[in-house]
Amino acid sequence: MTSLLLAPMARAFSPEVKKVHGRATNGQAGNRFGGVISMSGGFVAIGQPEDDDVADNAGAVQLFNGKAASYARKFKAPDGEADDRFGCSVAVLGNLLVIGAKGDDDAGADAGAVYVYANHTAKLLAKLTASDAGAGDEFGTSVALTHNRLIVGCPKGYHGATDSGAVYVFECTVYGGNPSVGAELRKIGATDGGTDDLFGQSVAACDRYLAVGAPADADNGADSGSAYVFDLHTGTQLWKLTPADGGAGHLYGSSLSVDRDQVLVGAPMATDGSAATGAAYLHSAGTGLQLQKLIPTGGAAGDLFGTSVSLAGHLALVGSPEYDDGARVDSGAAWLYELPMGSLVGMLIPGDNRAGDGLGRAVCLMDNFAMIGADLDDDNGADSGSAYTYDDVNGKFPLRMLVKLGDYAPEVVNGQITKVGDATVNQSSESLLEAAMRNLENSLKSLTQTGAPPPPSLPKNATGIWTDQGGDVNSVLRTLDVLPGGETIKSVGNPIFNSPLSGVFQAVMATSSSVGVNKTNNQAVFSVSPVTVAPVIRTGTPVAALGDAAIAGVKQMVQARSTVNDGVGIAYTLRSGTGTTTTVNRTNDSGAMVLSSAGAVINAVAREGNPVPNSLGAFFAQNFGRISLPPTGGIATASFLTGFGPKPVTAVMTKEPMADWVTAFFQNHPAIGLPFGTQIGTPFGETLNATNTLIYRTSLTGAKGSGVTSKNNEVLYFGADPVAREGDAPDPAEPAVVFSRILKFWPGPDDQMIFLAKLRGKGVNSGNDCALYLKQDDGRLFRLMREGDPYSASGYTAIRTIDRVDVDSENGHYVVLASLASESKTNLAILSGNTSLGDDTDAQLLRLPAIRLRKGTYYQARPGSAARIVGLQLSSNTTDAS
Incomplete structure (x- = not known):
């Protein structure tokens, strides 16, 4: 189980709001700045596809620096023409900026094109068109970036049917001093694509997951819409997503966001009851299952909720550009939700929002920072547009907090938690954990002054075991507890909870001549169940099965990971x-x-x-x-x-x-x-x-x-x-990279096994010499992760070291504590995956881990305050690994 530290901050949910405007040399009226937004790391890119600086509706993109949203530069196509709509789509990541111009005519009228820039130098690296471009394809309607792939949507392209739509994937490099774009790798279409589906109207990607929207797909009626999930590296279609309550005209798939292994799909004409307010649907990219339907509070027909969507970790942001804020018709709004439960955190509406502004036409989340576009804002002329930044947005912590550093120790009078130790969880999501504690001195003094009998004073290194079996967090056994035989507990630790029947832990008793405790019999193993705490074995006690020999010490203690067998293994x-x-x-x-x-x-x-x-x-x-x-x-x-x-x-x-x-x-x-x-x-x-x-x-x-x-x-x-x-060599494609050492291994379900290994060979260095592998059911090896691998976590980072791994042998769930190549405030993460998902061939992607918790993330804590994760740890003794 994961343990973490939260640092409280004196802030409530009251984000700081700023407003950003575009720039133009030829007037800003009608430019619609804020209709498209992309953020990553230190850059924010905002499109204004109807900018007239070059020609009528030729378009432009404005680049800003980070959360401060200070102006950096403006990008205009060097060969721009009227109605190119340069900036109709935009994606920024690392040192690469990609801009779509769906009306470009180079390959035919409205065939479309994409421009690729080095954002830090503004150098144009390439202008891309489809390898089979045709008039009216609108290549560049949507774009997305990962660390090594550029994706372009072409919703009116031909792929088996007229205007069925397609997506094109290009090789690229976004990090380092020489960003680049390479060859077109593949063209992807829906396996069941039909005429006018508009596959590619929206695209989103994260790591190896690619999501593509087809809002005019007719599976649930005309223009009901759908979305598809692909393995970006192989082009394999994994899932076709449709909502559980889809219907004609819902336009599901109009907007998309992918973060880690979740997909958020917008359906701006979906119904909530009878009114077509719009909705957004959260799906698992690993299973394709619908997890949540997000609907607006107080929404009305025609609000277009779901026109834009964005995911970032535990938060989802949904735009509704035609929401009526009181009498301000079509002023717009954005809704912030916390995941996975889909609870509403709050509505984001700025104080100067006016009728017809269209706030929420575009939304974008990064960490605890949000940006919302209002492309019809009139500050600099009719429909000139604007965008608002919100810093810092946060939701409630997605895990139940059992104990917290500095809080009271549950059921311990005058006890305060000073350190959280190992924590374990069983198949019923019940926990068993250890923690250190000390006296609350002020409380002890107060109790003494009132004449009440003082509670026992805890020694310096006091420890305890707690469990939430039954719901509440209860003390199991702790320092100073007295056993039925008169023995006093000195310390406890090493909890294991691999069965819903019981957990086990070890304890040391204080030596005492009056009750016969000495160094030969002062250690014991205890079990804890919902009804009792019982000794399993104690040093110094004769064991009949061993000819009345007495245990001197426990070398290793394990417990079977089972729902029916809670046996305890002892090496002694x-x-x-x-x-x-x-x-x-x-x-x-x-x-x-x-x-x-x-x-x-x-x-x-x-x-x-x-x-x-x-x-x-x-x-x-x-x-x-x-x-x-x-x-x-x-x-x-x-x-x-x-x-x-x-x-x-x-x-x-x-x-x-x-x-x-x-x-x-x-x-x-x-x-x-x-x-x-x-x-x-x-x-x-x-x-x-x-x-x-x-x-x-x-x-x-x-x-x-x-x-x-x-x-x-x-x-x-x-x-x-x-x-x-x-x-x-684990990978035949890299014969010069070989195993150097096997570090640890775990059984998985069926014929699977997970193991951690050191590597050596060509290109291997201290930054990429450790990897986690799955032995599949078919006997082949599949690499789950390797040090140096890039990962999406509010922009991209890389795995610096794999610090600890744990595996559930029953169901294939595994968890990894890893350090990240980022600043010290954000350089730890917990990742998890499931090897029971997917298969041994086309759907291996579903088995890869994703970041679940990251150091530095803010959450709502007590009312009126926020907390930031400042540390993460993973217990080393929760399962039987070798």
Whole structure:
């Protein structure tokens, strides 16, 4: 589970508002500045397609610097002509500015064109037309940019039918000192496109997701509209989106926004009940499912709510340019919503909004900054246009806050949280977490002065475990709690919550001669369920299944990730001299066992000195201090074995449900699937998946001629298949980039596995030498992410380091804590994905992670204040990884 820190700010939802106007040398009346807006990083680009500086309606684009919206420069087509409508669409990202001119006549009357500029120098890099351009196509009606792709909508282009529409994808480079645009890579059309669908009227892209609107599609009646989601890199159509309540004339798909893996689609003539007020629909790009329908508060027919839409993280902004603000007819407005619930944050209407201004014709969000266009504003002449900036907009935090730094410690009199530690969550979204606390000194003094008995004073390093099982946040066990036997808790920690049946954690008791607690028996493992807190095992207590030997220490504690099995796995050491059946000594003082959450021993065979079942004379020797429990009830552990020769050998032992222990493999055993003479060395980690397939990482040895060297002597196995070997190339397209080391691995659903690996080779450096891979069901590897990868998060950033990963083996959900290549205020993020989505071929994109939380993002906190995320952490012990 993710832990985070929020810094309170003394601000309510009252954004600072500024107003921006365009510039013109030939009068501004009719220019409609503000009808198109794009923002990224330090730039804001605003189109005025009816600017007359060059010729009537030749068009122009104004570029402004960042949130200050200070004027930078004006772009006009060097070959502009009347009615070109240069600026009818615009996209800015990094150092690239793309401007559409749908009325350009170079390839035929209104065939359209797109101009590409380096925005920091204003240099024209290219003028693009479609490879199969034709008169009336209106190429450039819409444009979008990602870090390496330029997308152009051509809604009246031919793709199997007249005016069915198409989209063209070009290669580009937006970052670095030499921005560029390359060749046309592909033309994309709808798989079911029809005459006059206007596919490409709107386009939006984020990372590898491309969304295309077809507002005149007739699936739900004439002009009901639709939208399509594609893999931008392959051109594969993933989904066709239509609203659950679509109808004729709704024009769904007129506007689009994509952020991370969400798609917001505008339908400006959709109905809310009987009135065609307009609506916006939120969809998952990963599943295609409709998540929310956003409708205006107090809207009326003809408001055109959904004419423009924009997404940024947890916020959605929707424009309604013909909303009537009181008596101000068609003055317009914009609505801000928080996601994923779709709750209204507020309406954004400036104080000088006037009838007919058309506020909301264009909207754009970036972080907590919004810009709204009013292209019919009359400040500089009739319909000259303007735009408003809103800084800072924010919504409520999208997660439930359990405890907070500086707040009271729930159910602890006079306790204050000083540090939030590990936090875990089970399949029922219930949490188990640890935190440190201290006394609230002022409260303690006040209680003492009133004559009330003072509460116990917390020691300096006091800790506690809390859970929200049952709804409220309740204290489970904490420093100074007294157990039924009189023992006092000193500290608690290491929570694991992999089952809705119970969670587990560890505790240390204060030594006390009066209740018999000393250093040999002061540690314990506890389970917590909705009804009880119970000891699972305690050091110093004789265990009957181990011949009354007493546990000396717990090397590893795990819990099966299961909804039906909450067994606890313990890798242990035993206290020398204890035991009645056999006295514990150096030859039998380690092992691994499984217990129920109530402390009943389920399996304790894997103890040092015990015979290995069905092994013809082998015995368990020193345990490695590791144990793994799959959800099915199996067990895996690693230890030395004796009886295979004159010296002990390392081995991995497994046990499936209703079966006995078996030796899965052992040292010097031939390495399956590798060249003859290659042998198993020392196992570095092992686990079982839900079907009890053994997954393990091991070193390799080999005789002369086997080819084993120091550069390829490590391998990761999935069952009998060597999936990733040091020195092998994960991607055949990059044979010079090879695995250097396998860092960690996790089982996934079915035959999937996720692993983190170091790379070396051509082009590999410290900024891109770590990657996360999925072994798919078909056995092939698919890279989920790599350091150096670009990611969309209010503009683009790059992954600097992959810091921590966690995987849910049951359903394929995975989460990554990563540092980002950005300033210190925004350089951490939590990403997540799901490997159960998509498939092994055309829809792999759906399995990629997206940024969910980012350091530096503002949210509404207590009434009248805002809070900013200043830290993120991901617990390291929530699942059974190896």
